[in-house]
Amino acid sequence: MSLLAPHQGQQDSKSGRPHSPGTGQYLGGILGWFAVPLLIHPTFTGIGHYSAMLIGLTAYPITRRRKMPEWNPAALWRRRVRVHRRGA
Secondary structure (H helix, E strand, C coil), X not given: CCCCCCXXXXXXXXXXXXXXXXXXXXXXXXXHHHHHHHHHCCCHHHHHHHHHHHHHHHHHHHHHCCCCCCCXXXXXXXXXXXXXHHHC
16 A cells, blocks of 8 residues: 555545545655654664654554544543542
């Protein structure tokens, strides 16, 4: 599976959703943003950031297929505060 999106108007073969036209530019920008510091001054931090970015891009197709309700951190916090107040 290619990380770069097909031309505008084409659809993803797995989800059937159309790709946005700026996806390829966004990925190119992200790859460049993390690659330039790594090429100029390679450090363990730069290598770690670039590795994390590549792992994240590799895992994206797996997470996209997962059917889960949208996570709302505010609702989770409110529920946690309610439980804490009841227990005190």
